[in-house]
Amino acid sequence: MTDSLQLMPSGRIPVELGNIPELDLLELLGTGAFASVWKARDPRTHRLYALKVIQDLEPGSVLCDRVKLEAEVRIESPYIIPSVGLRQWDASTFLIVFDYYQAHSLDQWIAGALLTWEQKRLIFQQILWGVRDAHRHNIIHRDLKPSNVLVNSAHAVKIIDFGISKFYGKGMTRTGEVMGTPPYLPPEAFLQGSLLADARTDIYAIGHILYELEMGQHFWRRQGWSRLEHFFTQYLHQTPEPTEAIDLRDFRGQMYPNSREAIALMVKTQVAQRIDSVEAILTLLGLHDPDPTEIRDTKVRLGFPLLRVESGSNRDACLPINLADGETRSIGRGEIAGNDVSISRKHLFVRRYGTQYCAGDHGSTNGTLHNGRILAKGQSVWIKHGDHLKLGDVFLRVEFREDSPP
The missing domain is CATH 1.10.510.10 (Transferase(Phosphotransferase) domain 1)
Structure with a gap:
């Protein structure tokens, strides 16, 4: 454990996350191979949080990059505890704050x-x-x-x-x-x-x-x-x-x-x-699902897809893909995430058939996920508004637009 973090009940940690400048540690909830989880309280608001302290990572390693990259991704679900934010304490230590759930x-x-x-x-x-x-x-x-x-x-x-x-x-x-x-x-x-x-x-x-x-x-x-x-x-x-x-x-x-x-x-x-x-x-199982997280958009969406980056240094960048019927476009790291080497130079292909678009893996080094399923080399799937793709270590959201790209 890092002594300067005061990882003990009654210890106080300066997390400096938005409206949470510091947290008081109340109780150790659990430990793992590289992390400990604490019940914590904001001393100003008295709101409870769960604080996860990840330590002893190799500075500059892929693991450190993954902590920073994927902590940015938000899973829209009432059944998953969201993270409030992440702070890098030093080169090998990270703090992640979650909402506390009494259960x-x-x-x-x-x-x-x-x-x-x-x-x-x-x-x-x-x-x-x-x-x-x-x-x-x-x-x-x-x-x-x-x-x-x-x-x-x-x-x-x-x-x-x-x-x-x-x-x-x-x-x-x-x-x-x-x-x-x-x-x-x-x-x-x-x-x-x-x-x-x-x-x-x-x-x-x-x-x-x-x-x-x-x-x-x-x-x-x-x-x-x-x-x-x-x-x-x-x-x-x-x-x-x-x-x-x-x-x-x-x-x-x-x-x-x-x-x-x-x-x-x-x-x-x-x-x-x-x-x-x-x-x-x-x-x-015959479970009728009200599906509260499904994207429901009454606006008819036609035309072309736009790929929005949801993680990493290029977050919120958008790549419009307006193709002619039957046309195919190859997409790689240059278009999506600059120098992120987890994405191959030719990673994804997008093809238009009539008013529909499909996407597939070009045989990339680190693979492509579509809504949680690995795509085999050359395999393509239909894409629609609200779908999610993961190219290497970068998360993308599919949005369809009716106007023409700039």
């Missing part, structure tokens, strides 16, 4: 057997909504588990600790390092590392969370497993080889009529066979 973690609720089936359904649906909102912004949590889901006394959910997605993105996972909590990580995370994580990484964890809500314990715990080898050497090496990471033969589901089917599709051992979007899970 207990979902693992505590499950362990206490305190939830009715109706309450479990309410909680699980909110988890789905929150993860879907993050995926729409191309943020993959990578460490979803009950301890990262806060549930208050009214059973309202807030997802916390996007630390791995925020601080261990593509720039940190090129080495194939595994990030996350093993019982909730899919097999490909151990075989290929976290570089290729997309929405299906989180969906695998969601399947385990649904199982845990239904059965009262994680599948690994019910099997008496304590090490990763139990899963790989005992379970996956059976003959015939299991196609799901959970044995559902003794499953007793009461939350949804097709819980068994949903879990099986979420925890497929082969990523290509796994259900690939939270929207598909909501549909499968």
